[in-house]
Amino acid sequence: MTTQYFQRVLVANRGEIAVRIIRTLRRLGIESVAVYSEPEAGALHVKLADHAVCIGSGPVSESYLLGARIIAAAAETNAEAIHPGYGLLSENAGFARACKSAGLVFIGPAPEAMEAMGAKIASRQLMERAGVPVVPGGLEAVTEFDSASKLAVEIGYPVAVKASGAGGGKGFRVATAESELAAALEGARGEGERFFGDGTVYLERYLEDPRHIEIQILADGHGNVVHLFERDCSIQRRHQKLIEEAPAPHVSSKMRQEIGQIAIAAARAVGYTSAGTVEGLLADGTFYFLEMNTRIQVEHGVTEMVTGIDIVEEQIRVAAGLKLSINQDDLTLTGHAIECRLNAEDPGKNFRPSPGLITRYVEPKGNHIRVDSGVDEGSQILPFYDPLFAKLIVWGEDRAEATERMLQALDSFEVEGVKTLLPFHRAIMTSEEWGDAHTCRDLVSNASWLKGLVDRA
Template sequence: MFTKVMVANRGEIAIRVFRTLREMGIRSVAVYSDTDRDALFVAHADEAYSLGPGLAAETYLDVGKLIAIAREAGVEAVHPGYGFLAENAGFARALAEAGIVWIGPPPDAIDAMGSKVRSRALMDAAGVPIVPGVTEPVADVDAAREVAERIGYPVAVKASSGGGGKGFRVALTPEALPDAFEGAIREGERFFADGTVYLERYLPEPRHVEIQIVADDHGACVWLGERDCSVQRRHQKLVEETPSPVVSDDLRRRMGEASVRAATAVGYRSAGTIEYLVSGEEFFFLEMNTRIQVEHTVTEMVTGLDLVREQIRIAAGEPLSVAQDEVRPRGHAFECRINAEDAEQRFLPSPALITAYREPAGPGVRVDSGVRAGSQIPEIYDPMVAKLVVWDVDRESARRRMLRALDEYVIEGPATLIPFHRWLLRQEEFIAGGALHAELNRMADAPTPLPPADGAAPAQAAPGDEAPEPAPQAERHFTAEVNGRRFAVALRYDPPAGGGGAGAPVPAPKKRAKRSAGGAAGAGGATNEVVTPMQGTVLRTLVEVGQQVEAGAVICIVEAMKMENEVAAHQGGTVKELRVADGQGVAVGEVLAIVE
């Protein structure tokens, strides 16, 4: 077994791995950027080394720096966590050349499953069902039109190396295909340095269900049940649960056996996840994640296994600690992703200083986090603050436990998804096992108020009417004693500019300007200024000075916390000024353009 392991990652996943290393008696090594110098995960490691200043490309994605630190620290192995270089076969090979063990799958398996085009062909050959489409790259829009006509609309255009919703665009009609095709290429090149795309039939509102597998070097491969990840916005997961409320015992078995065939077909080793689209009793291969998943926690809660420990044991050459007939999932588990995002404002990221922080506790509650009071949520990394996980004997009991835990969770400073999760878990559709696809799409793509905390449906404004919109508010809790009786008091107030909401904001009504459903208005109707509602980087400007635009037309795309956000004109008119350029950093409220 190893004596010292480096974690090439940050935040809550780094702490998660450090904890298992400590339990196994293995010394841990952290790496950190200047931005993360005071981050909580750094203090959790036995040793920590600086990656210096810069964005992720110059720090956590710099293979040369990481290997140099690994050598200096004298580690025997590196765990990549998820994100960053977790599915980078080049990094795995570079570590092997340096004589350092990669705690993950073989590089050839990463390559095979990292290409969606190649993986589809491999899965088809292995007898794993795939979505109707092509198993080869599509060269241009004309070729894409031919494919789309053959498989039928709607179609999904996907970057071959994409993942996490990046490089995924949908064309509902032939007219929308060119924009979807070019958008998928652009995101593939930007996020994965690979503009290769392919097409497949788009399945409207399928369930997103994945199977966790673990495989060792001794010929054993075991599947550990499924996770339902259907509650998403913009193809980003929000809530995960196991078991799925829509998967029958027979479907579960067929998916598990198919997943073992998939892993065997590529010579897989370590923990991995096969993702499927499920419609009724049918399932179709979507992709394989050749790493530990964010939502591995719910599988751990129902099986009692430590999947990170299994990864480390496998990498050290040891056999799996469990056989297939010994896997006996028990009860039900949920995970809510606590992101620094404002669901009231199309899930815009909310980087800010955490001014107060208190985690929930009690039976069946687990929090994987990387923050504390005083932590800064930086805008250059993803928006995840923590993962709140609960277990109970059945789905309804687990749902109620999650609501109790959400009520206990206090995060002040940034806006978070805590109010959204409270609302979601009270919706009748969710209680019945539904995924609220339509409602989440509406919330993400058309600016609307977050529904009231009591779970009532949001008021719908008639087309063209002004509608009430809640203002994010901060909340502080106090106690008061009157005539010998103790009272809990919540003080709600408008937060300072740039601050965001508290852990449990309660909306206060205000008026908003008329806007189209296609984008976020950047300013009120009384001004000609289009402003950005978030801090970030201008990824692309879509208008020119002198251009005529309609209300709702996208002025530019601002990237913040790894998410692309469209900023739209609040009124029609002529673009008189364009004050930003591609690649420029912008602050909250900064003027992007003047439309008169």
């Protein structure tokens, strides 16, 4: 089969996202190249790829974060393009530039767009100039306690202290009073430096229980930008997502249109191309810009389920210089989709990672059930990597039907050998809070509730 895109693409990632990208490449008739670390020689993404290259030992700092080795692997296998997935090097502008210098196409946005949106202070300033509403707070870095204290009083406690270059729940602290501000500043700076090499911090109002809403956008190099509606990602622990759904509850058609246009304006403000996500907080009927993720998201599958669009294919189209396959008028929302992230974690022990050997693994089957997985029976959950090993995604005519289908799928999903979030998700799906489309914040933060549901599992 010939392809209008590329002949061979290297996937610079691992786990479920590498598998998911490889499957789209296969459908499009594009050969795939996997990269892997030494302990992952038998991993599912390696088995599925047409070619595979070992790039180092287990820790990501000695393998998946070594851009030069990944580029060398692409050259060795005659790959034409690199898809970075999410995490790892996906938002590394230097890596994107290195790909271009090596004659490779980076399947993602331009490095300039990554830089514009990657630093939260700069992106807040940019969005403010573009007329996009941002969470009230400072537009400059705070460098010492006195100025931070003065600004916090102006914003009003509680305030969030955030590292400008951080993400994924890192570099984030909350001060409910001035007595907590110094520790929050120190904690956010420390994590920003340790995990992202940038200790720059800023302050914004802490919204105590907002809905976390994000809008999927696609943009090509021909001036076309569309939004694929919104997702709700409000159920989180330690500011990391656990369950996502599309469309978002409590978002009216009018608001959907408004926040979709906000997302398009944000993308146009930086000349964005490829897939991206504008994240925001919905509080008291107002949507506030939070940040833009310049990559595909973990939770993109729920959007695919309600729109019928393969977001990875659109990324590949754009990278190949083609127009998007759709325009805004082509896009409609159909039904409701829910995603449960399956992490190898023990929710009864504060979500402590649970590495080990998967001794039994049986995925649920049926109409409107999708499993994006990076493992099979006999796979090892290694301590070097994020504990996410699979995503369970279901579709229904409405939210109630999707919830019922999710419960059925959870009941038939069998994983043994490691602790997982399966009992947590079952408990959430049967809760009154979920049924009423609350954020479930109080449940997720309730240690005794979490321990109890695991004890009953």
